[in-house]
Amino acid sequence: MNIFSEVKEHLTARQAAEYYGLKVRRNGTACCPFHDDKHPSMKIDKNYHCFACGVGGDVIDYVSRMFGLSQYDAAFKLIGDFSLPIEVKGKTELNAQEKERIRRKKAEQERITRIKERFEKWCNEAVDILRDSLSEIKSVSDFLIGKPPDIIFSEDYAQILHAEPLINYWLDILCMGEVSERQELFLKDRKKVEEIAGKVCAGGKRIMGCSRGSA
Numbered sequence: 001m002n003i004f005s006e007v008k009e010h011l012t013a014r015q016a017a018e019y020y021g022l023k024v025r026r027n028g029t030a031c032c033p034f035h036d037d038k039h040p041s042m043k044i045d046k047n048y049h050c051f052a053c054g055v056g057g058d059v060i061d062y063v064s065r066m067f068g069l070s071q072y073d074a075a076f077k078l079i080g081d082f083s084l085p086i087e088v089k090g091k092t093e094l095n096a097q098e099k100e101r102i103r104r105k106k107a108e109q110e111r112i113t114r115i116k117e118r119f120e121k122w123c124n125e126a127v128d129i130l131r132d133s134l135s136e137i138k139s140v141s142d143f144l145i146g147k148p149p150d151i152i153f154s155e156d157y158a159q160i161l162h163a164e165p166l167i168n169y170w171l172d173i174l175c176m177g178e179v180s181e182r183q184e185l186f187l188k189d190r191k192k193v194e195e196i197a198g199k200v201c202a203g204g205k206r207i208m209g210c211s212r213g214s215a
Contacts, residue, residue, distance in 0.1 A: 004060055006086045007075045013048040013059040016078060020066060034065060054112060119186050123174055126193055130171050133200040137164050140204045156203035163196050 014024055022044075024030045029040040032050040041052035049056035055065065064074035079086050137160055144152050151157075170193055173181045185193070 003075050003079075003086065004071065007060060007078050007084065008058055010084050010086070011059045011078060011082060012046045013057075013062045014044045014046075016059045016063055016082075017044055017048065019081070020063070054116065055109075119183065122186055122190060123182055126190070127171065127174050129194065129197045130167050130174070133167050133197045134164070134171075136200055136204040137161075137167075140207050143208050151207065154207060156207050160200050160203050160207075163200050166196065167200075 014028070017030070018024055022030050022033060024044060025040060028043055028045050030042045030044055031037040031040050032042040032053060032055070034050065034055050035053040037050075037052060042048060042050040047056065047058050048062055057065070059078065060071055060074050063069065063078055064071050067074065067077065069077060078084065140157065140160060144157065170185065170189075173185050177185075
């Protein structure tokens with residue numbers, strides 16, 4: 001049995017987390033210490049998992065993440081802090097396979113974090129863009145009151161009116177939809193969202209420019 005297995009035989013993620021200051025409720029939930037968690041979104045017992053930011057792992061992974069340590073150093077910290085009856089013959093070099101496993105796990109965690117950050121940033125920006133588009137549609141509609149029919153029934157205005165229900169649908173997903181729905185929108189239609197918003201803005205400027213010119 002290696003040092004990692006021995007540590008996990010003696011300790012759970014919850015025991016370590018509570019030792020290092022995490023307040024865990026009776027039902028095994030806690031506010032995740034790895035993001036700005038206002039409501040308990042982490043489940044922790046033998047292992048831990050946060051349903052908000054997606055991090056998770058065993059007791060060694062928890063301590064590694066909490067203190068910015070390698071998996072090996074995290075194991076040694078637990079042995080020392082808990083006075084575990086594990087014989088340690090000094091820190092020997094990790095074998096190549098273990099180093100590669102740690103490197104891959106860290107790279108994957110970093111990749112997932114970058115994707116999550118990119119996704120959340122896009123969602124916030126898309127909400128602002130689409131709300132601006134709805135505001136532009138309202139401004140154009142108000143501006144066209146009493147204007148000549150050739151302007152009111154222009155192709156630009158037809159495209160704008162056609163875009164309005166789609167924009168409202170996207171906003172419903174971004175503001176009230178499930179995470180899976182927002183992820184699907186991000187993966188499949190983010191370019192379309194930006195394209196439609198751009199057309200609404202450009203069309204609105206052309207319409208109001210024509211209206212002013214013909215007034």
